[in-house]
Amino acid sequence: xxxxxxxxxxxxxxxxxxxxxxxxxxxxxxxxxxxxxxxxxxxxxxxxxxxxxxxxxxxxxxxxxxxxxxxxxxxxxxxxxxxxxxxxxxxxxxxxxxxxxxxxxxxxxxxxxxxxxxxxxxxxxxxxxxxxxxxxxxxxxxxxxxxxxxxxxxxxxxxxxxxxxxxxxxxxxxxxxxxxxxxxxxxxxxxxxxxxxxxxxxxxxxxxxxxxxxxxxxxxxxxxxxxxxxxxxxxxxxxxx
Amino acid sequence: xxxxxxxxxxxxxxxxxxxxxxxxxxxxxxxxxxxxxxxxxxxxxxxxxxxxxxxxxxxxxxxxxxxxxxxxxxxxxxxxxxxxxxxxxxxxxxxxxxxxxxxxxxxxxxxxxxxxxxxxxxxxxxxxxxxxxxxxxxxxxxxxxxxxxxxxxxxxxxxxxxxxxxxxxxxxxxxxxxxxxxxxxxxxxxxxxxxxxxxxxxxxxxxxxxxxxxxxxxxxxxxxxxxxxxxxxxxxxxxxxxxxxxxxxxxxxxxxxxxxxxxxxxxxxxxxxxxxxxxxxxxxxxxxxxxxxxxxxxxxxxxxxxxxxxxxxxxxxxxxxxxxxxxxxxxxxxxxxxxxxxxxxxxxxxxxxxxxxxxxxxxxxxxxxxxxxxxxxxxxxxxxxxxxxxxxxxxxxxxxxxxxxxxxxxxxxxxxxxxxxxxxxxxxxxxxxxxxxxxxxxxxxxxxxxxxxxxxxxxxxxxxxxxxxxxxxxxxxxxxxxxxxxxxxxxxxxxxxxxxxxxxxxxxxxxxxxxxxxxxxxxxxxxxxxxxxxxxxxxxxxxxxxxxxxxxxxxxxxxxxxxxxxxx
Numbered sequence: 001x002x003x004x005x006x007x008x009x010x011x012x013x014x015x016x017x018x019x020x021x022x023x024x025x026x027x028x029x030x031x032x033x034x035x036x037x038x039x040x041x042x043x044x045x046x047x048x049x050x051x052x053x054x055x056x057x058x059x060x061x062x063x064x065x066x067x068x069x070x071x072x073x074x075x076x077x078x079x080x081x082x083x084x085x086x087x088x089x090x091x092x093x094x095x096x097x098x099x100x101x102x103x104x105x106x107x108x109x110x111x112x113x114x115x116x117x118x119x120x121x122x123x124x125x126x127x128x129x130x131x132x133x134x135x136x137x138x139x140x141x142x143x144x145x146x147x148x149x150x151x152x153x154x155x156x157x158x159x160x161x162x163x164x165x166x167x168x169x170x171x172x173x174x175x176x177x178x179x180x181x182x183x184x185x186x187x188x189x190x191x192x193x194x195x196x197x198x199x200x201x202x203x204x205x206x207x208x209x210x211x212x213x214x215x216x217x218x219x220x221x222x223x224x225x226x227x228x229x230x231x232x233x234x235x236x237x238x239x240x241x
Numbered sequence: 242x243x244x245x246x247x248x249x250x251x252x253x254x255x256x257x258x259x260x261x262x263x264x265x266x267x268x269x270x271x272x273x274x275x276x277x278x279x280x281x282x283x284x285x286x287x288x289x290x291x292x293x294x295x296x297x298x299x300x301x302x303x304x305x306x307x308x309x310x311x312x313x314x315x316x317x318x319x320x321x322x323x324x325x326x327x328x329x330x331x332x333x334x335x336x337x338x339x340x341x342x343x344x345x346x347x348x349x350x351x352x353x354x355x356x357x358x359x360x361x362x363x364x365x366x367x368x369x370x371x372x373x374x375x376x377x378x379x380x381x382x383x384x385x386x387x388x389x390x391x392x393x394x395x396x397x398x399x400x401x402x403x404x405x406x407x408x409x410x411x412x413x414x415x416x417x418x419x420x421x422x423x424x425x426x427x428x429x430x431x432x433x434x435x436x437x438x439x440x441x442x443x444x445x446x447x448x449x450x451x452x453x454x455x456x457x458x459x460x461x462x463x464x465x466x467x468x469x470x471x472x473x474x475x476x477x478x479x480x481x482x483x484x485x486x487x488x489x490x491x492x493x494x495x496x497x498x499x500x501x502x503x504x505x506x507x508x509x510x511x512x513x514x515x516x517x518x519x520x521x522x523x524x525x526x527x528x529x530x531x532x533x534x535x536x537x538x539x540x541x542x543x544x545x546x547x548x549x550x551x552x553x554x555x556x557x558x559x560x561x562x563x564x565x566x567x568x569x570x571x572x573x574x575x576x577x578x579x580x581x582x583x584x585x586x587x588x589x590x591x592x593x594x595x596x597x598x599x600x601x602x603x604x605x606x607x608x609x610x611x612x613x614x615x616x617x618x619x620x621x622x623x624x625x626x627x628x629x630x631x632x633x634x635x636x637x638x639x640x641x642x643x644x645x646x647x648x649x650x651x652x653x654x655x656x657x658x659x660x661x662x663x664x665x666x667x668x669x670x671x672x673x674x675x676x677x678x679x680x681x682x683x684x685x686x687x688x689x690x691x692x693x694x695x696x697x698x699x700x701x702x703x704x705x706x707x708x709x710x711x712x713x714x715x716x717x718x719x720x721x722x723x724x725x726x727x728x729x730x731x732x733x734x735x736x737x738x739x740x741x742x743x744x745x746x747x748x749x750x751x752x753x754x755x756x757x758x759x760x761x762x763x764x765x766x767x768x769x770x771x772x773x774x775x776x777x778x779x780x781x782x783x784x785x786x787x788x789x790x791x792x793x794x795x796x797x798x799x800x801x802x803x804x805x806x807x808x809x
Contacts, residue, residue: 012728013728013729014727014728033480044732044733045681046681049723049724049725049732049733050724050725050728050731050733051732052729052730052731052732053732054276055448055449056276056280056281056282056447056448056449057280057282057284057285057447057448058447058448058481058483059285059447059481059483059484059563059567060562060563060566061284061285061373061376061559062276062279062280062281062282062284062285062447063279063280064276064280078566078567080566100418100729100730101728101729101730102730104730107277111277115387118388119384119387120342120343120384120385120387120388121341121342121343121384123341127337127341129337130294130333130337130353131336131337131340131341131346131352131353131354132340132341133351133352133353134348134352135348135350135352136348136349136350139345139346139347139348142345146345146370146373146377146380147373147376149279149284149376150277150279179343182343182345184343185343
């Protein structure tokens with residue numbers, strides 16, 4: 001049986017001042033196959049029942065367990081300790097986010113900004129009796145943004161988010177892009193003012209931390225750049241795509 | 242004390258669809274969910290959602306009636322036929338609605354929704370979005386909930402019902418973010434908490450799929466139906482039990498034993514790898530038991546290599562990522578090691594096609610409910626369909642039932658009493674503290690018992706041993722203590738509070754399985770290998786008593802399709 005040591009950044013609002021965290025270490029035995037999430041459950045069940053973290057699907061699709069692990073943004077469920085090539089694992093909540101407890105951060109602003117860009121299909125024409133036809137080529141335009149799991153890694157990694165609290169962030173803009181490129185959506189005029197401003201796409205300085213941080217290997221920067229070009233095109237040529 | 246006309250417990254597809262329906266009709270609706278709705282387990286569904294659209298070139302002759310027949314045959318005739326017909330008739334409409342709301346289904350060249358073959362289906366009728374259909378449907382419905390400004394209480398863990406004058410009038414819950422115990426009152430409650438896969442130690446299900454809604458309804462006196470029918474998915478990833486979609490075989494994947502043989506030819510010569518899940522899981526388990534697992538071990542191979550990189554990357558990209566991340570296997574290069582694992586809870590809260598339960602004011606929809614459309618074995622692609630069809634219908638039923646105005650009675654004082662009872666329960670847990678029984682030890686023993694004693698094949702003596710263990714565990718539940726007293730995001734509290742309900746559900750599975758002396762669908766007994774329509778073409782109804790579940794039996798709605806022997 002091997003062991004691995006988890007060094008976990010902890011915060012308990014009942015005993016620590018906001019912003020004041022401490023690191024606690026736990027030894028975890030394992031037989032070679034251990035994800036960080038499994039290790040956290042081992043601690044919660046056997047070593048310290050007060051440990052708090054988010055979890056749900058444990059199969060990298062729900063976006064609950066995004067954390068900062070050995071200096072990288074990762075999903076705890078998707079991270080096998082063997083692949084870290086060390087027996088010392090430093091686990092922190094998503095940086096630059098307000099804390100609820102331990103590895104659980106407050107996602108309120110994150111979801112409020114997502115909601116702000118109106119992430120739903122908007123149409124004015126009457127719905128057909130069957131599906132709205134969409135060519136394969138048009139459907140392929142959605143491939144990248146629809147795989148976003150809203151885990152928060154990109155948002156937490158973005159220096160523009162750190163420095164401007166009103167910046168919508170890479171996740172919200174990625175979803176704005178997702179509806180802009182959907183051939184079924186008919187609200188381009190209505191959507192433009194939501195992201196065509198200093199809190200929107202122009203706050204992105206193409207630092208591309210989001211691309212590196214995304215555990216689903218998506219490219220929010222690409223979507224944001226597309227939006228910037230679309231804004232220019234629309235100013236020059238009107239509201240067509 | 243927050244009050245809403247409708248409280249929906251659970252923010253997955255069924256709950257969201259019910260909420261959207263009721264909100265559109267003007268009701269004040271709130272969703273209470275243990276996780277942000279976008280993180281619900283519906284999002285892990287991969288392969289697709291069935292509807293007789295006839296879009297596939299091989300599916301032009303498909304109809305809702307044929308879909309209903311496949312569903313009923315797949316259920317080993319235990320499904321209520323009128324309910325199956327209702328579901329399949331509603332299916333095309335709800336799929337088109339999801340498309341109109343923006344769901345990114347995969348497409349054919351002519352722009353229509355693409356459909357792939359799935360197990361036990363006479364026609365290719367499974368609509369899909371690559372291999373992330375659940376994720377796409379879920380986010381589409383969450384977005385609809387945002388658009389309609391449905392109130393969402395996120396990270397609120399519901400632990401029980403508020404019942405007043407024989408009516409369900411709300412729920413009590415632990416607010417994970419603020420740390421308090423609280424009642425939420427309502428004129429109606431829709432239970433949509435999903436399956437109970439995690440009562441098994443080898444489940445594809447999310448960690449939160451612990452059957453809470455079914456356990457709460459059961460405790461409130463509502464019977465649970467057909468709980469002994471537990472679906473084992475043929476292709477769970479070897480080391481993690483993570484799902485490898487049936488779509489892998491729908492796209493042409495092979496199942497191979499140690500000799501490299503496509504062994505399904507011996508079990509289902511016509512359908513081969515696309516036999517229904519119960520038959521395929523038994524076939525794999527038989528291969529393993531007879532020593533033809535890979536290298537003699539307890540798994541076989543799911544081989545996609547012959548599909549080629551292009552098809553895998555287009556149709557099954559998520560499967561490839563999962564296999565690489567969690568098993569270290571790239572399906573383009575190597576076969577995937579898989580074995581049957583718990584996947585779906587066919588049984589659940591007894592309700593009708595409109596979600597109404599025997600407790601007025603309480604409705605159920607989705608995997609926590611049992612209408613029953615899946616009977617003894619669910620067909621792949623019918624669970625996503627069930628969530629949306631019956632979520633919508635439950636929402637409609639609430640709207641129509643509340644047309645006469647709010648129910649009488651004092652929901653608020655019933656709510657205060659329920660909170661006081663919960664507070665007292667938590668105080669007892671805290672008082673026992675670390676000296677009390679270890680809830681995690683009980684949980685570990687329970688999930689091993691269901692896995693080892695109530696698996697793919699079942700037998701009287703084995704099940705009796707398992708039942709004894711479960712009864713002992715149930716007794717120990719009253720002795721558990723809390724290691725971590727209070728505060729916010731208290732996982733110890735959540736996981737301890739949900740434990741006894743999980744054991745209750747396991748007992749319903751065990752008692753129902755032991756009593757049913759036949760083999761039907763997923764319930765395969767080595768000591769009673771034949772189906773017995775004479776005696777057992779009936780639904781099991783499990784009622785809560787302090788001594789454990791009391792079983793009654795009720796009729797199956799037949800009338801359209803004559804029960805036949807199932808051959809594929």
